[in-house]
Amino acid sequence: MLCLKQLAHAIFLVFLCLMPALVMAQEDVARLIDVPNVEKDRSNHSMTKAIRKAISDKGHIVFSQEEMINAAAQAQLGDGYWRNSSDIAKVNRYARHDAVVRVVNQQKSVVINVYNAYTGEQIAELERRLKKKNVVSTADAKAIANAVSQVCADIVPIEYNQEITISVFSTPSGASVMRDGVAIGTTPFEYTTTEVPGASEQWVITYPEHEPATQLISLEKTFRYDVNLHAKVYEPDYIGKLGGGTGRPIFLVGFNVAPTIRKLSSTAKKGTPISYTAETFALYSFDVEFYPFPIGLDVDYLQGLGIIFNAGFGFLDSKFEIVNASSDVECSQVGKASSDGRAAFVCETSFVRIRAGIIYKLLFQKKTNRLDPDGMALDIILGYQYANFDIQKNSLYNGHRYSGIDFGLRFSAPLGLKNLRAAAHFDVYGNFGQGDAQKTTKWGNSIDSSWGISAGINFIYDIWRGIYARVGYDFTLMKTNFAGNGTIGAEKAEPVGAESKDMYHEILIGLGYMLY
Numbered sequence: 001m002l003c004l005k006q007l008a009h010a011i012f013l014v015f016l017c018l019m020p021a022l023v024m025a026q027e028d029v030a031r032l033i034d035v036p037n038v039e040k041d042r043s044n045h046s047m048t049k050a051i052r053k054a055i056s057d058k059g060h061i062v063f064s065q066e067e068m069i070n071a072a073a074q075a076q077l078g079d080g081y082w083r084n085s086s087d088i089a090k091v092n093r094y095a096r097h098d099a100v101v102r103v104v105n106q107q108k109s110v111v112i113n114v115y116n117a118y119t120g121e122q123i124a125e126l127e128r129r130l131k132k133k134n135v136v137s138t139a140d141a142k143a144i145a146n147a148v149s150q151v152c153a154d155i156v157p158i159e160y161n162q163e164i165t166i167s168v169f170s171t172p173s174g175a176s177v178m179r180d181g182v183a184i185g186t187t188p189f190e191y192t193t194t195e196v197p198g199a200s201e202q203w204v205i206t207y208p209e210h211e212p213a214t215q216l217i218s219l220e221k222t223f224r225y226d227v228n229l230h231a232k233v234y235e236p237d238y239i240g241k242l243g244g245g246t247g248r249p250i251f252l253v254g255f256n257v258a259p260t261i262r263k264l265s266s267t268a269k270k271g272t273p274i275s276y277t278a279e280t281f282a283l284y285s286f287d288v289e290f291y292p293f294p295i296g297l298d299v300d301y302l303q304g305l306g307i308i309f310n311a312g313f314g315f316l317d318s319k320f321e322i323v324n325a326s327s328d329v330e331c332s333q334v335g336k337a338s339s340d341g342r343a344a345f346v347c348e349t350s351f352v353r354i355r356a357g358i359i360y361k362l363l364f365q366k367k368t369n370r371l372d373p374d375g376m377a378l379d380i381i382l383g384y385q386y387a388n389f390d391i392q393k394n395s396l397y398n399g400h401r402y403s404g405i406d407f408g409l410r411f412s413a414p415l416g417l418k419n420l421r422a423a424a425h426f427d428v429y430g431n432f433g434q435g436d437a438q439k440t441t442k443w444g445n446s447i448d449s450s451w452g453i454s455a456g457i458n459f460i461y462d463i464w465r466g467i468y469a470r471v472g473y474d475f476t477l478m479k480t481n482f483a484g485n486g487t488i489g490a491e492k493a494e495p496v497g498a499e500s501k502d503m504y505h506e507i508l509i510g511l512g513y514m515l516y
Helices: 002-025 046-057 065-074 085-095 138-152
Strands: 032-034 061-063 099-105 109-116 122-129 164-171 176-179 182-186 189-193 200-206 213-218 223-228 251-267 281-290 305-323 332-334 342-363 377-391 401-414 420-431 446-464 467-483 485-488 492-496 499-515
Touching (some): 065 085, 164 200, 164 213, 251 305, 251 467, 446 499
Parallel strands (some): 032 099
Antiparallel strands (some): 109 122, 200 213, 251 499, 332 342, 485 492
C-alpha cells in the first residue's frame, strides 16, 4: 500500500511538472465544478476554501454547498450524494455540472478524487503531501487547481445524454400548462426534453376563476416548479358593489322539496273556533335569483341589485269537526257523527305560494384590502307574497288566501370549509288591506287583515362548478282576522270576530345551479 501511495505521489509530481506545457497546448475551457464538504473537512475549514478559490481563479464556476444541497433535494437525496456514483449522476440532472472534486484531508497530505458528474465515474485520484500538517499552501492550492483543470478538460458535455425533466406542480392542482399558446398538459405535469442546455421559455399556467401565472422555465437542467395560483378578486370601490367569486352568483336557480307541517288554531268572540293540524305533506318549490346589471352595465350603484322569485305548491289533508254537515259536503267523513251532530271530516287541500321582489346585496368583509365576495354578505329584499289554501267544499271552513308586502333580510357567511356557506333570513309580511275569503267560508265572509313573519337557516354547498346542494329549516307564522259572521247551518250565526293563526315547519332539501 505504501508503494502504491509513493507511486501515485510520483505520478502527481510529474503531472504538475508537465502542467505548464499542457496548459499552453490547449485553450482552457470553463467548467461547472462541485467541491463538496466531506467527513473530515468542515464547511468553514480553510483547506476546502483555498482549493475552491484556486479552482475559481482558473476560470471555472464552483457551485456553492447550498446550490448542490438544493439540487440533491430535487433528486430526493441528502447532502452525502457524493458517496455514490449513481447518486452523483442523479444530482447532475438537476445541477448540470461537469465534475465533482472531492477533497480529503489526511493531515500530512491531501487526496483529490475527481468524478465525471454526468456518469458518476471516478476519473482521477491525486495526492499531494503537505509541508505543514492540515494546511494547504497557496502553491499547493494552485497546483491542485491546475491538475483538476486538466482532468476536467477531458469532460465534453455534448458527449453525454442531455435529457432533462421539467416537473410543474400547482396549487390548486389540475391547472392547464400552456407552451407557446398550446396546452401541453395539466398539473401535476412532467415534460422530458433533450433540447439545447441554456434555453429558457415562458410557460403560462391557468386555472378557472384564478389569475394566470407566467413561469420562466429553464431547459438547462431537470427542475421542479411549484406554482401558486391566486383566485381572481374583483375590487369594488365601496361596500355593496358586487364582485366576482363563489359568494356572488349573477344567476341562481334551485329546485326544492320540503317536508312540511301546517298547524292552524283560532279564536272567536262568539261561537266555537276551529283548530287542526294537517298531516305532513311535501311542499315543492323553485327559486330564481338574477343580477342583470353586471352583465350589460358598468354602473357601480346598480351592481348589487337583482330580482328574486319563488313559487311553491303542495297537497295535503285537513281534518276537523263539522256540526250538522250538509249533504253537499265534498270531504270524507271519518267515523260516525255524535249525538249533537258533530262528525270528523278529512278534506283534500291544495296550497300555492308565490313570492317575488327585488334584492340588493351588501358585502362586509375584506381580503387583501378588497371586498371579499366569499365573505359575509347581507341581502335586503322588498317584494310581494301571495299564499292560497283551497280546502274541499264543506260547511265550516273552505280556506282563505292572504297577500301583502314582503320585507326581508338575509345574512350569509362562509363556514370555514371551502364552498360551504350558511344563510339565515328573517321576513315580515303585511297585507294591503281587506281581502276576499277563498270561495265561500262559513267562518267569516271576508278577510279583514293578515300579517306574518318567517325565519330560517340554510346551508349551501357548491358541489362542482356551480352545482350546489342545500338543506335548511324554515318557520312561518301567518295571522288572519276574518270580518263578518260565519254560519254553521241555518239556525244560528257563528263564529263572530274570528281570528286564525297558521304555523308552518319546513325541512328544506334542494339542488340547484349558480352561474358566477
